[in-house]
Amino acid sequence: MKHPSPASVTDDDLALLTDLYELTMLQAYWREGMHGRGVFSLYFRKLPAKRNFMLACGQQYVAELVTRLRFSPTSLQRLADVKVFEDDFLAWLEGFRFTGDIWTVPEGTPVFPSEPLMEVEAPIAEAQLLESLVMNQVQLETVLASKAVRLVMAANGRPVVDFGMRRMHGVDAAIRGVRAYRAAGLAGTSNVLGGLIHDLPLRGTMAHSYVLAHDNEQEAFRQFARLYPGTTLLVDTHDTLAGVRKVIDLMAAEPDLKVGAIRLDSGDLGPLARDARQLLDDAGHADVKIVASSGLNEQAIAELIGAGAPIDAFGVGTSMGVSEDAPVIDLSYKLVEYAGKPRVKHSPGKVNLPSRKQVYRRRDSQGFYRGDLIALRDEPVDDGEPLLTPLVKEGRIDDSALAEADRARERVQQALRHLPPALRQLEPADPPYPIELSEGLKRLQRQE
Amino acid sequence: MKHPSPASVTDDDLALLTDLYELTMLQAYWREGMHGRGVFSLYFRKLPAKRNFMLACGQQYVAELVTRLRFSPTSLQRLADVKVFEDDFLAWLEGFRFTGDIWTVPEGTPVFPSEPLMEVEAPIAEAQLLESLVMNQVQLETVLASKAVRLVMAANGRPVVDFGMRRMHGVDAAIRGVRAYRAAGLAGTSNVLGGLIHDLPLRGTMAHSYVLAHDNEQEAFRQFARLYPGTTLLVDTHDTLAGVRKVIDLMAAEPDLKVGAIRLDSGDLGPLARDARQLLDDAGHADVKIVASSGLNEQAIAELIGAGAPIDAFGVGTSMGVSEDAPVIDLSYKLVEYAGKPRVKHSPGKVNLPSRKQVYRRRDSQGFYRGDLIALRDEPVDDGEPLLTPLVKEGRIDDSALAEADRARERVQQALRHLPPALRQLEPADPPYPIELSEGLKRLQRQE
Numbered sequence: 001m002k003h004p005s006p007a008s009v010t011d012d013d014l015a016l017l018t019d020l021y022e023l024t025m026l027q028a029y030w031r032e033g034m035h036g037r038g039v040f041s042l043y044f045r046k047l048p049a050k051r052n053f054m055l056a057c058g059q060q061y062v063a064e065l066v067t068r069l070r071f072s073p074t075s076l077q078r079l080a081d082v083k084v085f086e087d088d089f090l091a092w093l094e095g096f097r098f099t100g101d102i103w104t105v106p107e108g109t110p111v112f113p114s115e116p117l118m119e120v121e122a123p124i125a126e127a128q129l130l131e132s133l134v135m136n137q138v139q140l141e142t143v144l145a146s147k148a149v150r151l152v153m154a155a156n157g158r159p160v161v162d163f164g165m166r167r168m169h170g171v172d173a174a175i176r177g178v179r180a181y182r183a184a185g186l187a188g189t190s191n192v193l194g195g196l197i198h199d200l201p202l203r204g205t206m207a208h209s210y211v212l213a214h215d216n217e218q219e220a221f222r223q224f225a226r227l228y229p230g231t232t233l234l235v236d237t238h239d240t241l242a243g244v245r246k247v248i249d250l251m252a253a254e255p256d257l258k259v260g261a262i263r264l265d266s267g268d269l270g271p272l273a274r275d276a277r278q279l280l281d282d283a284g285h286a287d288v289k290i291v292a293s294s295g296l297n298e299q300a301i302a303e304l305i306g307a308g309a310p311i312d313a314f315g316v317g318t319s320m321g322v323s324e325d326a327p328v329i330d331l332s333y334k335l336v337e338y339a340g341k342p343r344v345k346h347s348p349g350k351v352n353l354p355s356r357k358q359v360y361r362r363r364d365s366q367g368f369y370r371g372d373l374i375a376l377r378d379e380p381v382d383d384g385e386p387l388l389t390p391l392v393k394e395g396r397i398d399d400s401a402l403a404e405a406d407r408a409r410e411r412v413q414q415a416l417r418h419l420p421p422a423l424r425q426l427e428p429a430d431p432p433y434p435i436e437l438s439e440g441l442k443r444l445q446r447q448e
Numbered sequence: 449m450k451h452p453s454p455a456s457v458t459d460d461d462l463a464l465l466t467d468l469y470e471l472t473m474l475q476a477y478w479r480e481g482m483h484g485r486g487v488f489s490l491y492f493r494k495l496p497a498k499r500n501f502m503l504a505c506g507q508q509y510v511a512e513l514v515t516r517l518r519f520s521p522t523s524l525q526r527l528a529d530v531k532v533f534e535d536d537f538l539a540w541l542e543g544f545r546f547t548g549d550i551w552t553v554p555e556g557t558p559v560f561p562s563e564p565l566m567e568v569e570a571p572i573a574e575a576q577l578l579e580s581l582v583m584n585q586v587q588l589e590t591v592l593a594s595k596a597v598r599l600v601m602a603a604n605g606r607p608v609v610d611f612g613m614r615r616m617h618g619v620d621a622a623i624r625g626v627r628a629y630r631a632a633g634l635a636g637t638s639n640v641l642g643g644l645i646h647d648l649p650l651r652g653t654m655a656h657s658y659v660l661a662h663d664n665e666q667e668a669f670r671q672f673a674r675l676y677p678g679t680t681l682l683v684d685t686h687d688t689l690a691g692v693r694k695v696i697d698l699m700a701a702e703p704d705l706k707v708g709a710i711r712l713d714s715g716d717l718g719p720l721a722r723d724a725r726q727l728l729d730d731a732g733h734a735d736v737k738i739v740a741s742s743g744l745n746e747q748a749i750a751e752l753i754g755a756g757a758p759i760d761a762f763g764v765g766t767s768m769g770v771s772e773d774a775p776v777i778d779l780s781y782k783l784v785e786y787a788g789k790p791r792v793k794h795s796p797g798k799v800n801l802p803s804r805k806q807v808y809r810r811r812d813s814q815g816f817y818r819g820d821l822i823a824l825r826d827e828p829v830d831d832g833e834p835l836l837t838p839l840v841k842e843g844r845i846d847d848s849a850l851a852e853a854d855r856a857r858e859r860v861q862q863a864l865r866h867l868p869p870a871l872r873q874l875e876p877a878d879p880p881y882p883i884e885l886s887e888g889l890k891r892l893q894r895q896e
Contacts, residue, residue: 017613017619017622017641018613018641019613019640020640020643020651021654023640024652024675025655027675028658028671028676031671032671038661040657081644082644124657124661128655128657128658131614132614136615136616136618136619139614143617163467165466165584166467166583166779167583167584167776169591169617169618169621169770170584171584171585172617172619172620173620176618192465192527193466195468196530204467204469204471205469206472206473207470207473209473209486209572209576210473210477210576212792212793213477213482213484213791223476223479223480224476227472227476227479228472228476231472318776318778321776322617322775323775327617328766328769328770328772334656334657335657335661343660345656345660345686347714348715
């Protein structure tokens, strides 16, 4: 079976984006007549070492997939070829629709250990089937948004641009990454398809290859700036400050030429930026900005800004593109209720919270988040804002919830104002953000 | 612009899988009449801290994409909306075809720092455009294959199965990961679509949710084993050894029931495996195998095997799925020649090798690789096997080269026999594998 394009997963194949055991369990549930409602809770147990919070992201996207998920004739044929599934089960799959409910925190919400980001409630087979796809998709955007917001915080108001497509894990990661980056507050992306699909401004400069292909660096600058007024010229192909001088000479020789910025992509960025700034200012080009790239991460950006480096914008690839220091979170998608009865796996040293839940976020008198309470969904709680709301009801996306969900970027900016200052640092907050369990939840835990 | 499916990148969008600057540079080359041939070399500067070699992977896949890459009417319309491209340039893009050559080491070849994995030679615009896509795709599979082979080496002949779909960065990574895992020598995958597309056997057991949805663990085992003779039962939902006893009791009560294996997914796997083995053997079930999963990486597997743990197969997710300890390599795609003239970026402390090259792998008298020589492509070299061969010629995939390229899995197995033993360890080899530069290359470097 040949695969035509990178991850050209069409709706035809959507239902096969799953692990084999989901399908074998489905067949077992179906054979055993187990059609009771199951509730699955999506959460993580602990934060990666360097994170003070995660930004939940991707839930809305996956909810849209789930409501459209069908077993197409080709996917059923492929499953028949696996020789594990009976004809009458495959016929049942043909009618498969997700008819359940999905509760989720809105995209862009800071979330903490043990808190459900999402709860899926449906006849158990329907909710079970989604496990692998929901985890894959929500983890991708959550990991990338949670990393990107650290760069945004480090840059402290200066624009951060995604240059990471080439370093990311395939094209789904690159494209969906832009979606997460938009939520996290990035200013732009170099990724053409990702930016067009997910509505983040396209940004780009020039590569060393363009300069090298010209016999003369200044000629490369001249041609590019003529074609793209206001462009950014890459000055470090041969010698950075010599490159800056060539830009200045060029502007002197051709006063009509507009150069928007220079880019530094190697060397010791702080001192180079200061020297370049001085050269530009001395030549009367205070308006030409300085863009830096080259192996940047949030620590490097914070240090550059802390040292007063006159860098106006940052291009970031590798470290952000794979969330290099924390490329994965230990998401779980656990059955917490079946047929009206709470369920919980007993794991020594691990907290598993039974039943349907709600998370309440409380604020102090200044409006800062002061802690969260995880409670049973229907337990009366009189303090705090409930975070989980139903995005999908009886298999249908709630349009008003969807419109609200689309405000992820704005929500992140608000959250950055309301998170306690210690959580907005790059280093781990001590103590961490307080998470409490409600009395009702503790009582249920004891009964299990 | 809405995106219908996860990374449903069809041929229509293929040409937009690029960074904006590639397209602005293309327009500049075109405007400047720069149609000379450019040679770009794909390589990495250094190995990640824990790797003794990387397995090159993904080049054949990306070559197939490249030869099919066109600017569709919809992609041209999208570019027109960006307001940076002139109509006559867009008209030129409409006729864009890759007409160049791609030389590559075969997939599954161990590669080392500075060695070109791939060289692309074409009119400069054609070769330039591919940069982001080639890097994204080759890095993905190379990183994943290079991690997976470490698990295969650690397991020392016991099967390793991919359970990582849920942890991987999106669906392209999950599906293409299976392609890389197949090359690396994995025994199977849980990923349904990935396994079907890339021809790796599907494997699966059961989840805790299945056990929890039943009021009685043994009943869950009975139902599942009846439906799937020879299946693997997950025994650690409540208490691992109690779970093993329930399996044994079940087999005693229903002698016709066939259980293939049990799976341990939590706790201290070594002692649990030994105790479980003892219980099974004492009950006369020496044929029931033990599968282990739960946060495994290559070190954990090596330790378990070193300690004599009676584990027959390993399921691996998180650590392998994102190559957790080294999720990225610093691939470069550098212009090394334009219009017949060698080009090289001078970077203090970095080696950039000009011109078209070849890599020769030399063996010692026992057949072990003893070192590589990087030479100019046309330089006479009389010792060693040349690794780069033309996979694409004048824009067409060479079918015989393609058939040869399809032997990646076999090639990895051969390589594992011929790599010096120190390189087949999990720890860094000291000294590292020797890489030399030819006299011709050194002479050219001095001239630059």
